[in-house]
Amino acid sequence: MPVGLDESLTPAEYEALARFLHQCPDGLTPNLEALDGFFCALIVGPDVILPSEYLPLVLGSGSHFDSLEQVNSVLPLLMCHWNTIARALDEEGIYDLYLVRRRSHRLVGAEWAEAFMRGVDLRYDQWRPLIDSKEHCNAILPMMTLAQEKDPELMPLLRPMTKAARDELLGLMAIGLADLHRYFRDRRPAPHRRTPSRDTVRRATPKTGRNEPCPCGSGKKFKFCCGRAPEPSIH
Numbered sequence: 001m002p003v004g005l006d007e008s009l010t011p012a013e014y015e016a017l018a019r020f021l022h023q024c025p026d027g028l029t030p031n032l033e034a035l036d037g038f039f040c041a042l043i044v045g046p047d048v049i050l051p052s053e054y055l056p057l058v059l060g061s062g063s064h065f066d067s068l069e070q071v072n073s074v075l076p077l078l079m080c081h082w083n084t085i086a087r088a089l090d091e092e093g094i095y096d097l098y099l100v101r102r103r104s105h106r107l108v109g110a111e112w113a114e115a116f117m118r119g120v121d122l123r124y125d126q127w128r129p130l131i132d133s134k135e136h137c138n139a140i141l142p143m144m145t146l147a148q149e150k151d152p153e154l155m156p157l158l159r160p161m162t163k164a165a166r167d168e169l170l171g172l173m174a175i176g177l178a179d180l181h182r183y184f185r186d187r188r189p190a191p192h193r194r195t196p197s198r199d200t201v202r203r204a205t206p207k208t209g210r211n212e213p214c215p216c217g218s219g220k221k222f223k224f225c226c227g228r229a230p231e232p233s234i235h
Contacts, residue, residue, distance in 0.1 A: 008084045009077060017077040020070075027060030028118050035081070036098035037112035037143075041119025043086050044181040046126040046188070051079075053122075094178045099170065109170050113146035130183065139179035142172040 009017065018032050029035035035058065042049045058078070065071045088095040099109055120127050120140075130136050146169060149161075161169075 007080065009080055013077055013080075017074065017081070020074050020077075021058075024058070024060045028057045029115055031100070031111065032098055033100045033109075033111045034115035035078075036085070037115035038119045039082050039085055040095070040097070040177055041116045042122070043082065044089065044177060044184060045119065045123055046184045047123045048188075049122060089178065089181045093182075094174060097170070097174055097177070107149055108166060109146050109173065110149040113143045113173065114150040116143045117147045130180075136179075136183055139176040139183065142169050142176050145169060146173070 014032060017035075021027070021029060021031055021035060024030060029038045038054075038058070042054055055078075065074070085095055097109075097112060099112055101108060120143075127140075131140060
């Protein structure tokens, strides 16, 4: 059954996507929380960033799909989650962040914030006016604060955050994301503004042939890139 790109992923589909991301350890988003933060930054940001640019960062330089079937099953999951975020922000004005709740409250949201800031780095010059703005910088401050928890140089110097303080910061992150979405939406050139669709459209991502361009955007044929058979391990 093809994934409906206008629908949210099911728990089973999220689990399948999480397993795949775990196989891309050198990608920028090794888990669902990081993928969510990274996608959020790209979606609300000042520029339209195409899959040909961000997919290689998600997959990592050393990742290869196991089969053509895996390509045609994983890519729609990624696109569907992207659309879920964009649709929530466009139609509802706020998005419920995908955060992994651990047994301890410590570091919840830190991977999301770190990945978000990595997304910001892709167009930092365009984000800089907002970051330097006294009027608008509060929207991104929660992300910048939590991202510091994953900095190996700063971690020993930071005081442990209470659960109440973290929950408040996570709420501010969701509000800040909505504010950032509105801020950049109103400043994008007209052709780059998204118009929310009221109609439900079901689309299936077309399958990739072995001689077609690779979906990751490398410019190579699929069979010579992500569709390449994995090299045998030497023990």
